[in-house]
Amino acid sequence: MTFDCTVRSCTVSSLNPLRTYQTMVTMRIYEEAVGAAVETGEVHGEMHLGIGQEAVAAALAAALRPEDAIVSTHRPHLHALAHGVDPVAMLAELLERDGLSRGKGGHMHLFAPERNFMCTGIVGAGAPIAAGYALALRGTGAVAVAVAGDGAMNQGAVLETLNLAALWNLPMVFLVEDNGYGISVRREDASAGVLAERGGSFGIPGATCDGTDPQAVLDALEPAFARARGGEGPAVVVAEVYRFRGHYEGDADQYRSPEEKASWMGEDRDPVHRQRALLVAQGTDASDIEAAETAAAATVGGWLAAARALPMPDPARVREDVIA
Amino acid sequence: MSTSTKVAPFGSQIVAETLLEAMTEDERIIVLGEDVARLGGVFGATRKLHAQFGSERVLDTPISETAFIGAAIGAAQAGLRPVVELMFVDFLGVCFDQIVNQMAKHRYMSGGRVTVPLVLRTAVGCIGAAAQHSQVLSASFAHIPGLKVAFPASPGDLRGLLLTALADPDPVVFLEHKWLLKTRADSQPWHEDEPLAVEPVEFGRLRRLRDGGDITIVAAGYMVQLAYLAAQELAGEGIEAGVIDLRTLVPLDREGLVHEAASAPTLLVVDDDYADYGMSGEIIASIAEALGPEAPRMRRHAVDVPIPANKALEELVVPSPTSIAEAARAALGCG
Numbered sequence: 001m002t003f004d005c006t007v008r009s010c011t012v013s014s015l016n017p018l019r020t021y022q023t024m025v026t027m028r029i030y031e032e033a034v035g036a037a038v039e040t041g042e043v044h045g046e047m048h049l050g051i052g053q054e055a056v057a058a059a060l061a062a063a064l065r066p067e068d069a070i071v072s073t074h075r076p077h078l079h080a081l082a083h084g085v086d087p088v089a090m091l092a093e094l095l096e097r098d099g100l101s102r103g104k105g106g107h108m109h110l111f112a113p114e115r116n117f118m119c120t121g122i123v124g125a126g127a128p129i130a131a132g133y134a135l136a137l138r139g140t141g142a143v144a145v146a147v148a149g150d151g152a153m154n155q156g157a158v159l160e161t162l163n164l165a166a167l168w169n170l171p172m173v174f175l176v177e178d179n180g181y182g183i184s185v186r187r188e189d190a191s192a193g194v195l196a197e198r199g200g201s202f203g204i205p206g207a208t209c210d211g212t213d214p215q216a217v218l219d220a221l222e223p224a225f226a227r228a229r230g231g232e233g234p235a236v237v238v239a240e241v242y243r244f245r246g247h248y249e250g251d252a253d254q255y256r257s258p259e260e261k262a263s264w265m266g267e268d269r270d271p272v273h274r275q276r277a278l279l280v281a282q283g284t285d286a287s288d289i290e291a292a293e294t295a296a297a298a299t300v301g302g303w304l305a306a307a308r309a310l311p312m313p314d315p316a317r318v319r320e321d322v323i324a
Numbered sequence: 325m326s327t328s329t330k331v332a333p334f335g336s337q338i339v340a341e342t343l344l345e346a347m348t349e350d351e352r353i354i355v356l357g358e359d360v361a362r363l364g365g366v367f368g369a370t371r372k373l374h375a376q377f378g379s380e381r382v383l384d385t386p387i388s389e390t391a392f393i394g395a396a397i398g399a400a401q402a403g404l405r406p407v408v409e410l411m412f413v414d415f416l417g418v419c420f421d422q423i424v425n426q427m428a429k430h431r432y433m434s435g436g437r438v439t440v441p442l443v444l445r446t447a448v449g450c451i452g453a454a455a456q457h458s459q460v461l462s463a464s465f466a467h468i469p470g471l472k473v474a475f476p477a478s479p480g481d482l483r484g485l486l487l488t489a490l491a492d493p494d495p496v497v498f499l500e501h502k503w504l505l506k507t508r509a510d511s512q513p514w515h516e517d518e519p520l521a522v523e524p525v526e527f528g529r530l531r532r533l534r535d536g537g538d539i540t541i542v543a544a545g546y547m548v549q550l551a552y553l554a555a556q557e558l559a560g561e562g563i564e565a566g567v568i569d570l571r572t573l574v575p576l577d578r579e580g581l582v583h584e585a586a587s588a589p590t591l592l593v594v595d596d597d598y599a600d601y602g603m604s605g606e607i608i609a610s611i612a613e614a615l616g617p618e619a620p621r622m623r624r625h626a627v628d629v630p631i632p633a634n635k636a637l638e639e640l641v642v643p644s645p646t647s648i649a650e651a652a653r654a655a656l657g658c659g
């Protein structure tokens with residue numbers, strides 16, 4: 001199964017607002033369902049959700065082609081959905097069932113080789129691996145995306161990979177989801193300079209965009225993808241977002257002030273609400289908006305039921321798969 | 325420190341209070357790592373330090389383990405006494421060069437002219453976060469000449485061993501088991517008189533926590549607590565199991581181990597680090613070398629695959645009181 005998140009309208013480079021809205025609502029409900037599964041105990045480990053960062057993933061869905069690769073982070077679900085990773089198998093894996101990785105990987109360690117998708121729980125570790133995908137994909141028109149948080153941009157592995165990607169002219173997009181924090185540490189207390197300019201001295205162009213607006217994200221992604229697909233090398237795109245939940249489910253999150261949270265999470269800036277407001281402003285029928293919301297809820301409800309119907313992993317196989 | 329409070333402190337609080345006390349006494353101590361300042365550590369083990377000592381001495385770092393652990397080495401060589409936190413031991417891979425080739429070797433390579441008096445604190449063990457956030461990796465440090473490795477098993481030792489580490493002239497890797505950080509000081513299954521008032525605990529001296537004539541279980545860190553619980557379970561079946569806490573992996577109390585092994589008919593080593601090329605093999609080899617044919621029958625119970633995400637699978641892989649008791653029965657031939 002794959003999630004159809006076709007969000008483009010016929011005009012290339014412009015998103016279909018209603019389809020985009022439905023995709024974003026689906027993503028939010030998906031993450032909320034995963035959050036609820038922490039409460040029920042179906043997930044017993046750490047859980048990092050992408051709620052608040054849906055606009056980036058929706059735009060990514062529009063920019064990606066099936067043959068592209070993505071290496072995501074410890075906050076990976078929405079990138080996986082955007083790239084067409086089987087939502088039921090992923091959900092099953094998150095719920096510690098016989099899912100994508102037979103219950104062995106779990107939420108920070110999702111692998112979908114059929115989509116060239118993977119993620120890692122080690123901050124910054126994904127960038128070099130994305131470079132490897134890019135090396136293998138070079139010349140095919142496909143692109144490898146390295147997703148990083150703002151915090152990850154200070155990891156040696158990422159900084160080394162910027163150089164390597166430029167040196168080898170790799171078809172890569174460094175997508176930085178800048179939510180202003182690495183756990184409790186503010187970006188300005190951890191990162192010198194401007195993130196989008198990090199690749200500058202290697203000759204890598206960078207752009208910063210409003211990560212709460214899917215069209216703005218796509219506008220920034222398109223030239224980066226076009227460049228990479230055309231063999232012109234890597235680019236950096238920084239999307240400014242906010243994470244609506246604590247760093248992980250259960251995080252007391254006292255390091256961010258209520259005022260700051262309110263300023264980002266109000267209806268005027270919540271990406272899902274913003275997209276809805278756009279539809280209303282454009283005169284979209286209320287019934288169409290409602291239908292999109294209903295469809296999104298039904299879709300996720302169906303996935304959840306299908307995932308929960310999958311068996312628990314087979315204990316007899318716990319020692320398999322270490323080496324061939 | 326007061327022991328009269330009604331609710332016993334969490335292990336993480338004990339670490340923080342010990343650091344606070346030490347920093348008050350020794351101005352050379354600085355604390356650095358991810359989220360250690362404003363947040364007080366993801367496990368709370370550096371809480372209140374930033375409020376007390378400010379950003380000069382308590383530094384939040386970028387997510388740049390190579391840079392800030394390397395910086396701790398330089399600062400130590402220049403006269404400070406850094407306490408540097410590697411949030412989860414699993415992130416060791418990022419900064420292993422600074423640990424293996426720099427921190428551990430500078431004393432030797434300088435012919436003893438350079439010392440690196442720092443404490444590398446790191447959280448270890450499985451609390452349910454799968455393959456990249458559940459490891460112990462104690463043997464990976466212990467394997468490298470030039471590092472001391474302390475592995476407290478109880479709240480009292482969190483303090484006692486940390487005090488010793490802070491005074492040590494060499495780099496000490498201080499392994500804080502997550503369950504120990506997250507549980508209260510009176511929760512270990514044996515009685516410790518005044519866990520919070522303890523003096524520094526000497527490195528390289530194991531302790532016997534329980535006598536037992538049938539089998540001796542050797543462990544370190546939180547596994548000691550689980551071994552103790554297993555011993556209590558076994559006692560109900562008429563099996564008397566002794567429990568040994570190694571306290572430090574380096575220096576390893578080989579003499580003490582050999583002494584214990586000489587009077588034990590059977591010995592079981594429990595480890596939540598990986599089995600192969602690990603602590604269990606080291607202990608068994610040390611005893612076998614010393615005792616030869618007089619050595620007891622020896623077995624090990626340790627982790628043999630990456631930690632899976634699913635809880636039931638995890639329980640098959642990570643030692644528990646039940647699995648330790650089972651391993652003990654098997655070692656005794658009554659499984």
Ligand SMILES: Cc1ncc(C[n+]2csc(CCOP(=O)(O)OP(=O)(O)O)c2C)c(N)n1
Binds near residue numbers: 150151411415
């Ligand atoms: C090498 C490494 N260091 C530290 C961590 C612990 N850690 C997990 S997520 C995180 C913050 C990451 O911040 P950022 O990259 O901005 O992503 P965000 O969580 O904000 O999405 C940290 C420090 C880790 N997983 N790996």
